[in-house]
Amino acid sequence: MPRNSLCLKIPKITGEKAITTANKLGVIDKELEIHRNNTHIYIPITRNLLQEELKKFKKLIPNLEFSTYTFKERKKHPATLLEILDGKLPPHLLGSLPRAIDFVGDIAIIEIPQELERYKTEIGNAIMQSHKNVQTVLAKAGPVKGKYRLREFTHIAGENRTETIHKEHGCKYYVDLTRVYFSPRLSNEHKRVTSVVKEGETVIDMFAGVGPFAILIAKTHKNVKVYAIDINPSAIAFLEKNVRLNRVGEKVRPILGDAKQIVRQQLRGVADRVIMNLPEKAMEFIGTACEALKPEGGIIHFYNFVSLSDSLENLKVRFAKEIKKFGRKVEKILFTRFIRETAPYEWQAVLDVEIR
Ligand SMILES: C[S@@+](CC[C@H](N)C(=O)[O-])C[C@H]1O[C@@H](n2cnc3c(N)ncnc32)[C@H](O)[C@@H]1O
Incomplete structure (x- = not known):
């Protein structure tokens, strides 16, 4: 939804410099999209500038103006796994979070390192939150083995199932991860x-x-x-x-x-x-x-x-x-x-x- 907001109106030529400065001051309203036309850019801000800040700005961009504009809202990206788990896991363990997630249909598969074992439910729920299409999260519970090349899994979040339909290059495949290799x-x-x-x-x-x-x-x-x-x-x-x-x-x-x-x-x-x-x-x-x-x-x-x-x-x-x-x-x-x-x-x- 478009929203009216206080903004900095700046000649286009000094636009990038202004964005960098406003960013450093932490005044840009990140929920709104910066607007650009042929002559000016409009930077939505969350508050008025303090005297000191204004001075600094005017030195760099003398023809800065305050104005209002109706801005488009930015598309919100789902938070990343790290953002969701920040504060829920001890900070020194955040670096051990699995980097690779495999997606088979609506099932996500991860490998949980030993030190994160007790946080697997939080990790599973965070994956579901950050990947809206995922309905089930499984953790690998051993290597691929045996004549049929199968692996065991532990269910850690979402629906408790191992069957799904996977799409690849325009084809669809029924798969049950515990019964067939994929x-x-x-x-x-x-x-x-x-x-x-x-x-x-x-x-x-x-x-x-x-x-x-x-x-x-x-x-x-x-x-x-x-x-x-x-x-x-x-x-x-x-x-x-x-x-x-x-x-x-x-x-x-x-x-x-x-x-x-x-x-x-x-x-x-x-x-x-x-x-x-x-x-x-x-x-x-x-x-x-x-x-x-x-x-x-x-x-x-x-x-x-x-x-x-x-x-x-x-x-x-x-x-x-x-x-x-x-x-x-x-x-x-x-x-x-x-x-x-x-x-x-x-x-x-x-x-x-x-x-x-
Ligand atoms: C690594 S999987 C490959 C599956 C498939 N090509 C793919 O890309 O997903 C190997 C498959 O070989 C099958 N297999 C193992 N030994 C076999 C044999 N002697 N004759 C036929 N198939 C066999 C297993 O059941 C398994 O499904």
Whole structure:
């Protein structure tokens, strides 16, 4: 709502100097927007200037005038986590507040350091206050582990649930964070891999999860066929739901089972492209990827972890050696990148490789 207020009217040429001075004096009304026209700027103030202040001002800006103006109100941004928690947490702990928050649909996920454990409810509530779309806050309660790559969570604020609908690059995904793997941190990879797929290709997503590669590829390209395999029955149940939700049923075929067996039994020599997003075990599946590719070859998107003592160069060498074991050859490394830090001194990396 526009509001009438006392203000400083200043020729535009000295405007920035005036704002700096008024700011230093703490007289600007921060709830209102400074107004500018072709000749003047109007700075809303909360009080009259004291004699001393006026003198100082006139020295810098001789043709300063007092006036009134109807100002627009500034849009209020929700307070930051730090602002909300200032005064609620011991000051020396404010620096330990988690900097990274993952958002999956309307669920926020954080990692609570040991020293903040007893303040987790306050932190959860503060996240809900500072992020109006968030309905649930979960804290990570352990690492991603097991065959299905799952993590445990502790509920710390809002609705007590782990299921949501996540939106990514125009697609929607049903996800239950305790039953299936999903990371919003792979969003760029889902998009990047999709962007290099060509019309007419057959793609095998060997570790598909709820389908963020498979569904985006199908949604983006007219003429593609994607086989999306996962060993976790819940992942396949969600993937099937997501295929329907995103209307890509003609292009994506979800398959429940071990990628090794599925490829051997149903998908030998059919793929132009294979996606291998199971970094902790991908090396063990290179033979399967080779089997899945067409006899003339194709592309493999290979995800793996690289630690400080290792290097991307070593990873390329190990990958090429493994490929050779299965009678194939690395024709060209098309792309390499560190995607994200997954643990102290450990990164997830990707190699896009052309195989013959
Ligand atoms: C890191 S997640 C990747 C999910 C998905 N690509 C994404 O970007 O969200 C790895 C997936 O591989 C599945 N998986 C593990 N071992 C498998 C196997 N032998 N065959 C097929 N899928 C497997 C897990 O259930 C999990 O959903």
